[in-house]
Amino acid sequence: MNGWTGTILKVDLTSGRLWRETLPAEFLHAYLGGRGLGVRLMRGFHTLDPFAPEMPLIFAAGPLCGTTAPTTDRLAVVSRSPLTGTICDCSSGGRFPRQMKSAGFDALFLSGASPRPVVLRINGDTAELVPADALWGKTVPETIATLADAGSVAAIGPAGENGVLFANIMVGEGNGGGRGGLGAVMGHKRLKAVVVDGARSVTTIADRQRFQLACQDVLRLFRASPIIFGELGIAEYGTPALVDLVNQRRMVPTENFRRTYFPESRNYSGPAIRREYGAQKGGCSGCPIQCLKLTPRGEYLPEYEALSHFGALNGISNLAAIVRANTVCNELGLDPVSAGATLSAWGEGRGRFPAADELPGLLADIGHRRGDGALLALGSRRVAEQLGNPGLSMSVKSLELPAYDPRGAYGMALAYCTSNRGGCHLRAYPLSHEILRKPVATDRFSFSGKGRIIKIAEDTNAAVDSLMACTFSFLGATLEEYAELLSAATGIEYSPQSLGETGERIYLTERFYNCANGFSVADDLLPERFYVEPGSGGDGIEVPAIDRARFDEELQKYYRIRGLTPAGTFADPRFLEKLP
Amino acid sequence: MYDQIAKYTRKLVADRSALHGWIAFAAQDDHLLTAGEPYLAQLAGDVLGRLDALGLVAARPSLPFADFIVRRTSDQSLIIPRDTETRTFLHDIPFVRSDEFAAGGPELLARLLGNRKGVIVEGVGIVAVGAVTVEQAYINYSSVFHAVFVKYLQDLLTGGFLLPGEREALEGFRSDWLRPLTADGLVFRPGPLTEPALILSEVTTVGRYTVERGLVDSFFGNISCRGDDMIYISQTAASLDELDGCIDPVPFAATSTTGITASSELAAHRRIYETSDARVILHGHPKFSVVMSMQCEREGCEITDCWRDCPHVRILGGTPVVAGEIGAGGLAKRVPPVIGESGRALVYGHGVFTTGRQDFAEAFRLMVEVENWCRHEYFRRLAER
Numbered sequence A: 001m002n003g004w005t006g007t008i009l010k011v012d013l014t015s016g017r018l019w020r021e022t023l024p025a026e027f028l029h030a031y032l033g034g035r036g037l038g039v040r041l042m043r044g045f046h047t048l049d050p051f052a053p054e055m056p057l058i059f060a061a062g063p064l065c066g067t068t069a070p071t072t073d074r075l076a077v078v079s080r081s082p083l084t085g086t087i088c089d090c091s092s093g094g095r096f097p098r099q100m101k102s103a104g105f106d107a108l109f110l111s112g113a114s115p116r117p118v119v120l121r122i123n124g125d126t127a128e129l130v131p132a133d134a135l136w137g138k139t140v141p142e143t144i145a146t147l148a149d150a151g152s153v154a155a156i157g158p159a160g161e162n163g164v165l166f167a168n169i170m171v172g173e174g175n176g177g178g179r180g181g182l183g184a185v186m187g188h189k190r191l192k193a194v195v196v197d198g199a200r201s202v203t204t205i206a207d208r209q210r211f212q213l214a215c216q217d218v219l220r221l222f223r224a225s226p227i228i229f230g231e232l233g234i235a236e237y238g239t240p241a242l243v244d245l246v247n248q249r250r251m252v253p254t255e256n257f258r259r260t261y262f263p264e265s266r267n268y269s270g271p272a273i274r275r276e277y278g279a280q281k282g283g284c285s286g287c288p289i290q291c292l293k294l295t296p297r298g299e300y301l302p303e304y305e306a307l308s309h310f311g312a313l314n315g316i317s318n319l320a321a322i323v324r325a326n327t328v329c330n331e332l333g334l335d336p337v338s339a340g341a342t343l344s345a346w347g348e349g350r351g352r353f354p355a356a357d358e359l360p361g362l363l364a365d366i367g368h369r370r371g372d373g374a375l376l377a378l379g380s381r382r383v384a385e386q387l388g389n390p391g392l393s394m395s396v397k398s399l400e401l402p403a404y405d406p407r408g409a410y411g412m413a414l415a416y417c418t419s420n421r422g423g424c425h426l427r428a429y430p431l432s433h434e435i436l437r438k439p440v441a442t443d444r445f446s447f448s449g450k451g452r453i454i455k456i457a458e459d460t461n462a463a464v465d466s467l468m469a470c471t472f473s474f475l476g477a478t479l480e481e482y483a484e485l486l487s488a489a490t491g492i493e494y495s496p497q498s499l500g501e502t503g504e505r506i507y508l509t510e511r512f513y514n515c516a517n518g519f520s521v522a523d524d525l526l527p528e529r530f531y532v533e534p535g536s537g538g539d540g541i542e543v544p545a546i547d548r549a550r551f552d553e554e555l556q557k558y559y560r561i562r563g564l565t566p567a568g569t570f571a572d573p574r575f576l577e578k579l580p
Numbered sequence B: 001m002y003d004q005i006a007k008y009t010r011k012l013v014a015d016r017s018a019l020h021g022w023i024a025f026a027a028q029d030d031h032l033l034t035a036g037e038p039y040l041a042q043l044a045g046d047v048l049g050r051l052d053a054l055g056l057v058a059a060r061p062s063l064p065f066a067d068f069i070v071r072r073t074s075d076q077s078l079i080i081p082r083d084t085e086t087r088t089f090l091h092d093i094p095f096v097r098s099d100e101f102a103a104g105g106p107e108l109l110a111r112l113l114g115n116r117k118g119v120i121v122e123g124v125g126i127v128a129v130g131a132v133t134v135e136q137a138y139i140n141y142s143s144v145f146h147a148v149f150v151k152y153l154q155d156l157l158t159g160g161f162l163l164p165g166e167r168e169a170l171e172g173f174r175s176d177w178l179r180p181l182t183a184d185g186l187v188f189r190p191g192p193l194t195e196p197a198l199i200l201s202e203v204t205t206v207g208r209y210t211v212e213r214g215l216v217d218s219f220f221g222n223i224s225c226r227g228d229d230m231i232y233i234s235q236t237a238a239s240l241d242e243l244d245g246c247i248d249p250v251p252f253a254a255t256s257t258t259g260i261t262a263s264s265e266l267a268a269h270r271r272i273y274e275t276s277d278a279r280v281i282l283h284g285h286p287k288f289s290v291v292m293s294m295q296c297e298r299e300g301c302e303i304t305d306c307w308r309d310c311p312h313v314r315i316l317g318g319t320p321v322v323a324g325e326i327g328a329g330g331l332a333k334r335v336p337p338v339i340g341e342s343g344r345a346l347v348y349g350h351g352v353f354t355t356g357r358q359d360f361a362e363a364f365r366l367m368v369e370v371e372n373w374c375r376h377e378y379f380r381r382l383a384e385r
């Protein structure tokens, strides 16, 4: 088979049994890989408790991983989120995905729970579980350093071991872009890490010349995109390039979303970070963009979301403190977005946001679930409920919102609510057209047409996350070029339209799982604050509260476009059975 | 959405890329709507209803070039655009012959548009889709129109007239469609401009002039003016005739990244300001300039991707021509060294940069001169064939 390896490694952590299985070609063609494959493999397990031993934790690469297709050496980790109760997938880069594919696997399917801490070690053709008692309790960098000789590492830190509901699985030291607490699922399985050393590149390409031409088309579009390779773009400054822009657009969540403007953010802007830290480029293997930034000593610098949520959201402008907080998250294996947002909700609740110098201690307490950290480790929704003020949690479906205030972009407002993993901007990435003007600009203060735009983008991104290309690629390239890459690599003809249909299939499968777990229109809702309090207007920009009636109207349009009922559910309870 | 449809119908008429009365749009959110000429509106709706996209335009181009291109070949099913701007974003443009359309109908068009942004239908016109907005459908239509225009004129230079009616059509195009290109009647604010509010207002005005006088295709192109420590530059994907609120102030010293949304040619603009005494820059894609920039007569050259790799500086009517991809490709390196002297430069298969040492009057006049020279030279060479 071209593109895919066609093989999955299954591991029963309870019994310690490991075996290979062939993945049906129809699955691969219909769900591509990555997120789509993981979501399909969750069928039948999707209503289990996230911490039930039988709950699978799936690592999946895409059909272009291991080729030179730009930004496609990425990994999806899929399971059910203990934070949100929704289906959850996280995308990461690093060297791990290519190594996993080189070891011959499109995916790893990890179920059961080991009686003692273990590491899954894959070396070429051999795979084994090895005891890891000595690693339990270690930080992510310590774990990676210990295992580095055995290959590329995906690991949890103390946060995952201790069941923090927003613990991450770190794929390499700086690639923890995950949301939803899948690190805690891994911790419950007592799986400390997966380390993999692939023997050889196994991804074969059906039509090399066609593939090379498609690669050139993609790279030309990257170079033509000011957002990617422009002199102020993410290749130069990483995602911190957004700090100035989002603030200028008056949509930076400040002090738990009470305000939307934070002039002090200039202290941690892209240029400020470059000035203070001499930031150097880093990133995922095989990616020409290299959007991650490191200090000359190799310490990963925060991405936009972490900067903004430890910064503006908590009223902190001290860059060193923010960098330190981000590093603590990387060490403990914590999602910095949920961490920053949970601290902020708690801060508003107790009448005082954390001071810059309190951050490292509070984060350590969260990672170890001690002191105030025991409560904070549950995420903002549960914290706010325990404080008796549920409205403090700025989350959708319990997932803390990222650093774009929905009052400043109405497609974003809708997308937060329709995202299948809870309040996330990446499922539809409306930032691209509402703020970054790609592929064209849309009116960010209008709901007009947004229902369909979000639907199309969700489908597109579900396909992108299954090809396992990076979202940022699509600030330059489109599915046209990636369909061409996929067709050339696999020898099977794909088009943007057919990939959109694949994305739709994946999206609806996820939504069906969520509905089976009780989610409905009542959960597709923003926190009350956004419907009643205006943001911080100024400089000729008005940021009013969102018109609830108009929001509801567009949500209903979205449901109709999706073929859902007015309750956001499926009219046909056998819907899933009709899909491949 | 009807307001959007009305707006872009007006634009298609104003930029004379579509025939008045032969324009239709379809758009859909949770239901489909159509507007415009009844036959085309029906077609637009039938096609869009089969696609997951927001808008679609079907219109008859104001020039017969697309149909001529189709009929000049018997064995092809698509056009590869020659100009780099269009080729970067469109790759190729499928065309459907009238007998294929009779057999395949909207289903066939939907299949093709599931893969590409625009398609030519012989005897019908150009059908283009916008995934996200009605405006995007208009842009894609306009890009196809531009690509066809450039390719057909180039084909004529290399292959001559092949079909009955072609020569007459071109003569009609020359005498009726083309208008004298001048800067007459336009009012420019005398420079140098230093006051930010005045700069923003002047950039907005001159952006509109470039569209009104046909110096850009759809709205592609960019424009900037330098202040004391800032470059004021049009945003990426900004309509040059609607720049109000779409101009980014970018500090010369990289102290802020607010300008991440600035034009993809920011690097070229910055470099030109750094290496010359320019105070304003205009960049457009006037069609004859694009055509003539590709007429290289060097014999025995081994370079195949001339638009990207040509290392030579050619002179065309006093204007230097260089190669270079858009954005972070080679253009930002190759244009600044050659533009200083004359204040003008042509980019192979792409467009024209001009500068003004004081204000936009000079930059605009230079762009008009370049295009007029290329237009004149084109017809001279065609007559000589």
Ligand code: SF4
Pocket (backbone or CB within 6 Å): A071, A072, A093, A282, A283, A284, A287, A288, A289, A290, A291, A292, A470, A471, A472, A473
């Ligand atoms: S753009 Fe950044 S996150 Fe995306 S693949 Fe490249 S380095 Fe990784």
